[in-house]
Amino acid sequence: MEDINKNQSLNKLSENTGTCYGKNFKNVFHGFFSQFQDSFFYANVIQFIIVALMYFKIGRGRYWNVLFYASLSGVLGALLENLTVAYICSDGEKTNNSRVYSFIISEIFWTSCQYSVPLLNLIKMKAFSNGTLASIVKYTILGLCLPFVYFRFTIGFKRMSRGYLVDEEINSYHGYAFGILAIADFICTLSILYFVRMHNKQLTHNVSNFSGYIKNSSYTILVAVDIVGFSLSILDIITTNEFMEDYIPSTITIPFQCVMSNFILILASDALLFKFGFKTKYKIYKGQFI
Secondary structure (H helix, E strand, O other): OOHHHHHHHOOOOOOOHHOOOOOOEEEEEHHHHHHHHOOOHHHHHHHHEEEEEEHHHHOOOHHHHHHHHHHHHHHHHHHHHHHHHHHHOOOOOOOOOOOOOOHHHHHHHHHHHHHHHHHHHHHHHOOOOOOOHHHHHHHHHHHHHHHHHHHHHHHHHHHHHHHHOOOOHHHHHHHHHHHHHHEEEHHHHHHHHHHHHHHOOOOOOOHHHHHHHHHHHHHHHHHHHHHHHHHHHHHHHOOOOHHHHOOOHHHHHHHHHHHHHHHHHHHHHHHHHHHHHHHHOOOOOOOOOO
8 A cells, every 4th residue: 555655656756766867858859869868778779780681791590680670660669759858848737747658658569679680599599499398488487478568568567557668666567577588488498408509519620629519609698688687676676665775776787788789799690700710710600500
Protein backbone atom coordinates (compact mmCIF):
# COMPACT_ATOMS: atom_id res chain seq x y z
CA MET A 1 0.00 0.00 0.00
CA GLU A 2 2.85 2.35 0.85
CA ASP A 3 4.49 1.71 -2.55
CA ILE A 4 1.19 2.35 -4.35
CA ASN A 5 0.71 5.66 -2.53
CA LYS A 6 4.30 6.61 -3.27
CA ASN A 7 3.84 5.95 -7.00
CA GLN A 8 0.59 7.92 -7.04
CA SER A 9 2.43 10.95 -5.67
CA LEU A 10 4.93 10.85 -8.53
CA ASN A 11 4.59 12.46 -11.94
CA LYS A 12 6.83 13.25 -14.88
CA LEU A 13 8.15 16.37 -13.14
CA SER A 14 9.32 14.44 -10.07
CA GLU A 15 13.06 14.05 -9.61
CA ASN A 16 12.87 10.27 -9.11
CA THR A 17 11.01 9.55 -12.35
CA GLY A 18 13.90 10.56 -14.62
CA THR A 19 11.64 12.18 -17.20
CA CYS A 20 11.05 15.94 -17.12
CA TYR A 21 12.79 17.02 -13.91
CA GLY A 22 15.15 19.94 -14.60
CA LYS A 23 14.24 20.08 -18.30
CA ASN A 24 13.02 23.34 -19.76
CA PHE A 25 12.29 22.65 -23.41
CA LYS A 26 10.83 25.54 -25.41
CA ASN A 27 9.46 23.14 -28.01
CA VAL A 28 9.77 19.55 -29.27
CA PHE A 29 12.77 20.23 -31.52
CA HIS A 30 14.69 22.00 -28.78
CA GLY A 31 13.97 19.12 -26.43
CA PHE A 32 14.80 16.39 -28.94
CA PHE A 33 18.22 17.81 -29.78
CA SER A 34 18.91 18.40 -26.08
CA GLN A 35 18.21 14.72 -25.42
CA PHE A 36 21.36 13.78 -27.35
CA GLN A 37 23.19 14.60 -24.11
CA ASP A 38 21.62 11.43 -22.70
CA SER A 39 24.29 8.73 -22.99
CA PHE A 40 21.69 5.98 -23.56
CA PHE A 41 20.26 7.88 -26.52
CA TYR A 42 23.64 8.68 -28.05
CA ALA A 43 24.89 5.10 -27.45
CA ASN A 44 22.08 3.64 -29.55
CA VAL A 45 22.53 6.20 -32.32
CA ILE A 46 26.29 5.69 -32.66
CA GLN A 47 25.83 1.91 -32.32
CA PHE A 48 23.47 1.87 -35.30
CA ILE A 49 25.75 4.05 -37.44
CA ILE A 50 28.82 1.87 -36.84
CA VAL A 51 27.02 -1.47 -37.13
CA ALA A 52 25.30 -0.30 -40.34
CA LEU A 53 28.69 0.67 -41.82
CA MET A 54 30.09 -2.77 -40.92
CA TYR A 55 27.00 -4.52 -42.26
CA PHE A 56 26.98 -2.86 -45.68
CA LYS A 57 30.75 -3.19 -46.10
CA ILE A 58 31.46 -6.75 -44.94
CA GLY A 59 28.30 -8.18 -43.31
CA ARG A 60 27.08 -11.48 -44.75
CA GLY A 61 24.77 -14.17 -43.44
CA ARG A 62 22.15 -14.49 -40.74
CA TYR A 63 24.44 -13.40 -37.88
CA TRP A 64 25.11 -10.01 -39.47
CA ASN A 65 21.45 -9.63 -40.44
CA VAL A 66 20.43 -10.02 -36.79
CA LEU A 67 23.15 -7.57 -35.71
CA PHE A 68 21.93 -4.96 -38.18
CA TYR A 69 18.23 -5.26 -37.38
CA ALA A 70 18.94 -5.34 -33.63
CA SER A 71 20.89 -2.09 -33.89
CA LEU A 72 18.06 -0.64 -36.02
CA SER A 73 15.53 -1.62 -33.35
CA GLY A 74 17.71 0.00 -30.70
CA VAL A 75 17.98 3.31 -32.51
CA LEU A 76 14.24 3.36 -33.34
CA GLY A 77 13.40 2.70 -29.69
CA ALA A 78 15.76 5.45 -28.59
CA LEU A 79 14.40 7.92 -31.15
CA LEU A 80 10.77 7.25 -30.23
CA GLU A 81 11.38 7.38 -26.47
CA ASN A 82 13.45 10.56 -26.57
CA LEU A 83 11.13 12.27 -29.03
CA THR A 84 8.31 11.44 -26.63
CA VAL A 85 10.24 12.89 -23.69
CA ALA A 86 10.97 16.01 -25.72
CA TYR A 87 7.25 16.42 -26.43
CA ILE A 88 5.82 15.74 -22.95
CA CYS A 89 8.49 17.92 -21.33
CA SER A 90 7.99 20.91 -23.62
CA ASP A 91 6.50 24.09 -22.15
CA GLY A 92 3.01 23.49 -23.50
CA GLU A 93 2.76 19.90 -22.20
CA LYS A 94 4.27 19.97 -18.72
CA THR A 95 0.91 20.20 -16.99
CA ASN A 96 -0.59 17.44 -19.15
CA ASN A 97 -0.48 14.14 -17.23
CA SER A 98 -2.44 11.99 -19.67
CA ARG A 99 -1.35 8.55 -20.87
CA VAL A 100 1.72 8.36 -23.11
CA TYR A 101 1.04 5.62 -25.64
CA SER A 102 4.37 5.89 -27.43
CA PHE A 103 6.13 4.53 -24.32
CA ILE A 104 4.53 1.11 -24.81
CA ILE A 105 5.13 1.22 -28.57
CA SER A 106 8.84 1.75 -27.95
CA GLU A 107 8.92 -1.55 -26.05
CA ILE A 108 8.54 -3.35 -29.37
CA PHE A 109 11.94 -2.00 -30.36
CA TRP A 110 13.61 -2.42 -26.94
CA THR A 111 12.45 -6.03 -26.73
CA SER A 112 13.70 -6.83 -30.22
CA CYS A 113 17.06 -5.19 -29.60
CA GLN A 114 17.79 -6.68 -26.18
CA TYR A 115 16.67 -10.26 -26.79
CA SER A 116 18.72 -10.41 -30.00
CA VAL A 117 21.82 -11.17 -27.87
CA PRO A 118 20.80 -14.73 -26.89
CA LEU A 119 19.50 -15.25 -30.44
CA LEU A 120 22.93 -14.26 -31.79
CA ASN A 121 24.50 -16.76 -29.42
CA LEU A 122 22.14 -19.43 -30.75
CA ILE A 123 23.48 -18.73 -34.24
CA LYS A 124 27.03 -19.13 -32.94
CA MET A 125 26.10 -22.36 -31.23
CA LYS A 126 24.51 -23.76 -34.39
CA ALA A 127 27.95 -23.86 -36.06
CA PHE A 128 29.02 -26.60 -33.62
CA SER A 129 25.87 -28.23 -32.29
CA ASN A 130 23.32 -30.80 -33.33
CA GLY A 131 21.11 -33.46 -31.81
CA THR A 132 18.64 -33.50 -28.95
CA LEU A 133 20.64 -31.34 -26.54
CA ALA A 134 21.02 -28.58 -29.12
CA SER A 135 17.24 -28.63 -29.74
CA ILE A 136 16.54 -28.45 -25.99
CA VAL A 137 18.80 -25.40 -25.66
CA LYS A 138 17.23 -23.74 -28.71
CA TYR A 139 13.66 -24.12 -27.51
CA THR A 140 14.62 -23.14 -23.95
CA ILE A 141 16.04 -19.84 -25.24
CA LEU A 142 12.98 -19.27 -27.43
CA GLY A 143 10.72 -20.13 -24.48
CA LEU A 144 12.49 -17.65 -22.19
CA CYS A 145 11.57 -14.95 -24.68
CA LEU A 146 7.96 -15.13 -23.45
CA PRO A 147 8.55 -13.99 -19.83
CA PHE A 148 11.05 -11.43 -21.14
CA VAL A 149 8.39 -9.98 -23.47
CA TYR A 150 5.88 -10.00 -20.59
CA PHE A 151 8.16 -8.02 -18.26
CA ARG A 152 9.18 -5.57 -20.99
CA PHE A 153 5.58 -4.83 -21.97
CA THR A 154 4.60 -4.55 -18.31
CA ILE A 155 7.26 -1.84 -18.07
CA GLY A 156 5.82 -0.20 -21.18
CA PHE A 157 2.26 -0.35 -19.85
CA LYS A 158 3.22 1.21 -16.52
CA ARG A 159 5.21 3.92 -18.27
CA MET A 160 2.29 4.60 -20.59
CA SER A 161 -0.32 4.78 -17.83
CA ARG A 162 1.83 6.82 -15.42
CA GLY A 163 3.31 9.14 -18.03
CA TYR A 164 6.93 8.85 -16.92
CA LEU A 165 9.93 6.54 -17.35
CA VAL A 166 10.99 5.14 -13.97
CA ASP A 167 9.97 4.52 -10.38
CA GLU A 168 10.79 1.76 -7.90
CA GLU A 169 8.24 -0.68 -9.32
CA ILE A 170 9.33 -0.11 -12.91
CA ASN A 171 12.96 -0.61 -11.88
CA SER A 172 12.00 -3.92 -10.28
CA TYR A 173 10.43 -5.08 -13.54
CA HIS A 174 13.59 -4.03 -15.33
CA GLY A 175 15.48 -6.28 -12.93
CA TYR A 176 13.17 -9.22 -13.70
CA ALA A 177 13.51 -8.68 -17.47
CA PHE A 178 17.29 -8.42 -17.28
CA GLY A 179 17.33 -11.52 -15.08
CA ILE A 180 15.54 -13.54 -17.78
CA LEU A 181 17.95 -12.14 -20.34
CA ALA A 182 20.95 -13.04 -18.17
CA ILE A 183 19.69 -16.61 -17.69
CA ALA A 184 19.23 -17.01 -21.45
CA ASP A 185 22.74 -15.66 -22.10
CA PHE A 186 24.22 -17.93 -19.42
CA ILE A 187 22.57 -21.00 -20.93
CA CYS A 188 23.98 -20.02 -24.32
CA THR A 189 27.45 -19.53 -22.86
CA LEU A 190 27.52 -22.94 -21.20
CA SER A 191 26.13 -24.57 -24.34
CA ILE A 192 28.66 -22.94 -26.65
CA LEU A 193 31.54 -23.94 -24.38
CA TYR A 194 30.28 -27.52 -24.23
CA PHE A 195 29.60 -27.89 -27.96
CA VAL A 196 32.92 -26.28 -28.95
CA ARG A 197 34.76 -28.69 -26.67
CA MET A 198 32.92 -31.69 -28.13
CA HIS A 199 33.46 -30.36 -31.65
CA ASN A 200 37.21 -29.97 -31.13
CA LYS A 201 37.58 -33.62 -30.20
CA GLN A 202 36.27 -34.64 -33.62
CA LEU A 203 38.48 -32.41 -35.75
CA THR A 204 41.92 -32.65 -37.27
CA HIS A 205 44.64 -30.27 -36.11
CA ASN A 206 44.16 -27.73 -38.94
CA VAL A 207 40.42 -27.44 -38.58
CA SER A 208 40.76 -27.44 -34.83
CA ASN A 209 42.68 -24.16 -35.20
CA PHE A 210 39.59 -22.71 -36.86
CA SER A 211 37.42 -23.85 -33.96
CA GLY A 212 39.95 -22.63 -31.44
CA TYR A 213 40.09 -19.19 -33.00
CA ILE A 214 36.31 -18.84 -32.77
CA LYS A 215 36.42 -20.06 -29.20
CA ASN A 216 39.13 -17.61 -28.13
CA SER A 217 37.48 -14.67 -29.89
CA SER A 218 34.16 -15.28 -28.15
CA TYR A 219 34.93 -16.45 -24.61
CA THR A 220 35.66 -13.02 -23.17
CA ILE A 221 32.58 -11.48 -24.79
CA LEU A 222 30.30 -14.30 -23.62
CA VAL A 223 31.51 -14.03 -20.03
CA ALA A 224 31.32 -10.22 -20.07
CA VAL A 225 27.73 -10.30 -21.31
CA ASP A 226 26.78 -12.76 -18.54
CA ILE A 227 28.43 -10.67 -15.81
CA VAL A 228 26.79 -7.43 -16.95
CA GLY A 229 23.38 -9.08 -17.31
CA PHE A 230 23.34 -10.73 -13.89
CA SER A 231 24.82 -7.66 -12.17
CA LEU A 232 22.24 -5.34 -13.73
CA SER A 233 19.36 -7.66 -12.83
CA ILE A 234 20.40 -8.01 -9.19
CA LEU A 235 21.22 -4.33 -8.73
CA ASP A 236 17.97 -3.15 -10.37
CA ILE A 237 15.99 -5.25 -7.89
CA ILE A 238 17.90 -4.61 -4.65
CA THR A 239 18.39 -0.86 -5.14
CA THR A 240 14.62 -0.35 -5.10
CA ASN A 241 14.74 -1.27 -1.41
CA GLU A 242 15.06 1.89 0.69
CA PHE A 243 17.18 0.07 3.26
CA MET A 244 19.72 -1.02 0.62
CA GLU A 245 19.86 2.48 -0.85
CA ASP A 246 21.68 3.61 2.29
CA TYR A 247 24.51 1.26 1.31
CA ILE A 248 24.21 0.91 -2.47
CA PRO A 249 23.21 3.98 -4.49
CA SER A 250 20.56 3.39 -7.15
CA THR A 251 22.85 5.08 -9.69
CA ILE A 252 25.21 2.10 -9.54
CA THR A 253 23.13 0.49 -12.31
CA ILE A 254 23.91 3.27 -14.81
CA PRO A 255 27.39 2.01 -15.92
CA PHE A 256 25.95 -1.47 -16.50
CA GLN A 257 23.02 -0.02 -18.48
CA CYS A 258 25.45 1.98 -20.62
CA VAL A 259 27.46 -1.15 -21.44
CA MET A 260 24.26 -3.08 -22.16
CA SER A 261 23.15 -0.33 -24.54
CA ASN A 262 26.15 -1.20 -26.72
CA PHE A 263 26.05 -5.01 -26.58
CA ILE A 264 25.23 -5.17 -30.30
CA LEU A 265 28.18 -2.94 -31.17
CA ILE A 266 30.47 -5.08 -28.99
CA LEU A 267 29.29 -8.29 -30.67
CA ALA A 268 29.64 -6.71 -34.12
CA SER A 269 33.19 -5.61 -33.32
CA ASP A 270 34.01 -9.12 -32.09
CA ALA A 271 32.60 -10.59 -35.33
CA LEU A 272 34.60 -8.10 -37.42
CA LEU A 273 37.84 -8.87 -35.58
CA PHE A 274 37.20 -12.59 -35.93
CA LYS A 275 36.54 -12.29 -39.66
CA PHE A 276 39.67 -10.32 -40.53
CA GLY A 277 41.86 -11.98 -37.91
CA PHE A 278 40.96 -15.42 -39.16
CA LYS A 279 41.43 -14.44 -42.81
CA THR A 280 44.88 -13.08 -42.05
CA LYS A 281 46.03 -15.98 -39.92
CA TYR A 282 44.55 -19.02 -41.65
CA LYS A 283 43.55 -17.93 -45.20
CA ILE A 284 40.81 -20.56 -45.28
CA TYR A 285 37.71 -18.62 -44.29
CA LYS A 286 34.67 -19.85 -46.25
CA GLY A 287 31.90 -17.62 -44.91
CA GLN A 288 30.11 -20.44 -43.09
CA PHE A 289 29.94 -18.72 -39.70
CA ILE A 290 29.70 -15.04 -40.57
